[in-house]
Amino acid sequence: MDEYIYLRYQYRIYPNDLQKAKAQITADCCRFIHNYYLNLRSLAWRTQHRSMNYNACANDLKYLKLVYPWLAQADSMALQEELKDLQRSFENFWRGDASYPLYHAKKSTGLSFRTRNQSDGIRISADNRYIHLPKLGWTKIRLSRQVPGIIENATLIQKPSGKYFVSLTVKIASSVVTKRNDGNEHGLDLGLKSFYILDDGTKKDNPKYLYRYENKLVREQRRLSRMKKGSSNWRKQKLKVARLHEKISNTRHDFLHKESTYLARKCSLLCIEDLNIAGMTKNHRLARSISDVSWSKFISMLEYKMALHGGMLVKVPRFYASTQTCHICGHKEPKTKALSIRKWTCPECKAMHDRDVNAAINILSKGQTLLHSVA
Numbered sequence: 001m002d003e004y005i006y007l008r009y010q011y012r013i014y015p016n017d018l019q020k021a022k023a024q025i026t027a028d029c030c031r032f033i034h035n036y037y038l039n040l041r042s043l044a045w046r047t048q049h050r051s052m053n054y055n056a057c058a059n060d061l062k063y064l065k066l067v068y069p070w071l072a073q074a075d076s077m078a079l080q081e082e083l084k085d086l087q088r089s090f091e092n093f094w095r096g097d098a099s100y101p102l103y104h105a106k107k108s109t110g111l112s113f114r115t116r117n118q119s120d121g122i123r124i125s126a127d128n129r130y131i132h133l134p135k136l137g138w139t140k141i142r143l144s145r146q147v148p149g150i151i152e153n154a155t156l157i158q159k160p161s162g163k164y165f166v167s168l169t170v171k172i173a174s175s176v177v178t179k180r181n182d183g184n185e186h187g188l189d190l191g192l193k194s195f196y197i198l199d200d201g202t203k204k205d206n207p208k209y210l211y212r213y214e215n216k217l218v219r220e221q222r223r224l225s226r227m228k229k230g231s232s233n234w235r236k237q238k239l240k241v242a243r244l245h246e247k248i249s250n251t252r253h254d255f256l257h258k259e260s261t262y263l264a265r266k267c268s269l270l271c272i273e274d275l276n277i278a279g280m281t282k283n284h285r286l287a288r289s290i291s292d293v294s295w296s297k298f299i300s301m302l303e304y305k306m307a308l309h310g311g312m313l314v315k316v317p318r319f320y321a322s323t324q325t326c327h328i329c330g331h332k333e334p335k336t337k338a339l340s341i342r343k344w345t346c347p348e349c350k351a352m353h354d355r356d357v358n359a360a361i362n363i364l365s366k367g368q369t370l371l372h373s374v375a
């Protein structure tokens with residue numbers, strides 16, 4: 001039996017004015033559906049202690065379309081996906097992972113909705129220049145590579161800069177895509193100074209030009225905050241900031257892709273620290289929050305790419321004191337906890353340590369121990 005994996009690919013699309021208007025209609029109807037059924041579900045619970053699930057909502061939607069015939073102008077798959085998302089928001093709330101679902105307000109810029117591929121409603125033209133989307137029809141697309149499998153769903157996105165993208169979830173047989181790796185085992189420490197450090201001392205720094213962009217973003221954002229909201233200068237500046245955001249996120253994205261591919265090809269085993277990303281994003285300093293986002297993205301890229309290359313990513317529990325433990329004699333030195341300490345000497349065995357390399361070595365041996373204790 002074939003196993004499948006799901007990968008996401010994002011492409012720029014170029015809808016014409018009519019297609020843009022149609023996308024906006026679906027986005028507006030999705031927002032209406034979300035708000036309408038959020039209200040209905042809340043009411044059912046408050047007044048009758050009755051829980052209204054996805055199926056009940058989807059069934060009710062048939063009748064709602066008779067009451068509001070303009071809903072027929074929207075992509076019906078997208079409306080169903082919206083109901084599924086609402087169901088998921090409720091499930092997250094019930095589990096205690098999220099707060100109560102909120103109403104969606106109309107955004108002044110950008111849009112986003114997901115639609116499912118049913119009876120080939122989403123497909124690529126033979127010459128790879130167009131994508132067929134429900135309601136929009138054939139839309140111009142820039143494909144950087146062939147779509148490698150069956151398209152499951154598509155998310156249509158308009159970024160605040162005004163550009164349109166489609167993000168496709170593609171189903172691929174894992175036997176088709178499994179690639180080889182070079183069989184190395186490594187420990188990796190994610191850092192602030194360097195992006196990552198391996199146990200053999202390899203350090204990979206954040207790309208320098210990113211700092212330039214990020215500093216520029218801080219400046220431009222400050223300028224924006226001083227302008228009169230709604231004025232034409234403010235609008236121009238807002239677009240400038242949005243474009244800068246996009247540039248930074250694209251550059252980051254490329255960097256993360258390059259590095260995760262490199263590691264997935266190199267390693268059969270890669271051990272990393274299980275980071276508490278949610279806890280870290282509470283830190284409001286911009287540079288810090290950007291790297292937090294990159295780390296969680298990087299880890300999810302590593303996860304699927306290593307699986308693709310037949311390797312394994314092992315997460316070492318966070319409470320394991322990787323930076324404070326001497327990897328040679330196992331002595332724990334709590335003084336090294338301070339981030340400012342880059343190098344230290346073990347008082348027990350007198351070994352000299354680079355803080356991050358020592359941590360990466362510990363992460364590797366902890367990962368190897370964990371792996372063998374499960375096997």
Ligand SMILES: [Zn+2]
Pocket residue numbers: 326327328329330331346347348349350351
């Ligand atoms: Zn020691």
